Amino acid sequence: MLKSAIKAGEFLVTAEVTPPKGGQVDHMVQQALTLKGWVHGINxxxxxxxxxxxxxxxxxxxxxxxxxxxxxxxxxxxxxRIALQADLMGAHALGIRNILALTGDPVKAGDYPKARSVFDLESVRLLKTITQLNAGIDANDKPLPDGSTEIFAGAAVDPQLASWSGLQKRFERKVEAGAEFFQSQLIVDFDRLDKFMSQIAEPHGKPVLAGIFLLKSAKNARFINRCVPGVNIPDWIIERLERSKEPLQEGIAIASEQVQQARQICQGVHMMAVKREELIPQILDRAGVEPIACT
Known part of the structure; x- marks a missing residue:
């Protein structure tokens, strides 16, 4: 669905779901099923x-x-790189075709700060590895005797990165490495997104999906600023949430407004509503985005 929608030039909608912390998957599945008919893919x-x-x-x-x-x-x-290639081949065998190649957040940000980081590869080299596997070659430039993979690779991008030259260089390297679509970090500066699209992204013809995050309260927004690397939610949004008698509804309104802004600038949106994924259809509907089943 995602690959064909990209080829058809549709306005793309993806959403994010968090795996469980344990062995029970019912809640994850339940939340994901609320998105059926509204999204082209679930991260x-x-x-x-x-x-x-x-x-x-x-x-x-x-x-x-x-x-x-x-x-x-x-x-x-x-x-x-051994384990990454093993997982990529396993994904192909299991029918998982869409892979978002990421470097990964630093270990110190999480709940196992004493764990050892690997970072044998980073996102650009992982994209190159996927391209090689799709061509029937492993990372050692050796042929795969049991057949190539068919993986549709995407990458992350942060249009709000402070270094414009660094942003451009990184984006172009990912395109060159084989990225077919991009999902952005949480967007709050849509003027910056517009500039990124016109000056960097559009000449390459790869779809960019703007990251839209459902903020549930001012406290939630401050937590994200404090704990999520590279995110800076502006004070005026936090104040708007703080003034509201119903902050969750205000967050839904803000997210729907941002979806409308994104539709004027880029080819899609990537929706994030941690633990409230069932509200994503409401946000999209309020923004005037029709269910995929109706298109």
Missing amino acids: ITDGSRAVLRMSSLASAVILRQHGLEPICQMACRDRN
Whole structure:
């Protein structure tokens, strides 16, 4: 669905679901099923913020068994190039075709600060590895005797990065390495997003999905600023949430307004509503985005 929607030039909608912290998947599946008919793909996070959770690959397979299209995030922090290639081949064998290649958040950000980081590869080299596996060659430039993979690779981008030249260089390297689509970090500066699209992204013809995050309260916004690397929610949004008698409803309004802004600038949105994924259809509907089943 995601690959064909990109080829058709549709406005893209993806959303993020967090794997369980334990062996029970019912809640994850239930939340993901509320997105059916509204999104082209569902991201399964891979140790986001370096917090221990169930394997993203296992979670992606479970969602696929329920008729959903997963986008399996794969981070380089915890695995070397042998393990990453093994997981990529396993993903292909299990029918998981969409992979979001990530470097991974630093270990010190999470709940196992004494764990050892690997970072044998980072996101660009992981993308190159995927491109090689798709061509039937491993990272040692040796042919794969049992057949190539068919993986549709995506990457992350942060249009609000302070270094404009660094942003451009990194984006272009990811395109060159084989990224077919991009999902952005949480966007709050849409003027910056517009500039990024016109000056950097559009000439390459790869779809960019703006990250839209449901803020549930001013406290939630401050927590994100404090704990999520690279995110800076501006004071005026925090104050708007603080003034509201119903902060969750205000957060829904803010998110829907941001979806509307993104529709004027880029090719899609990547929705994040941690622990309240069932509210994503409401946000999209309020923003005027129709269910995919109706298009």
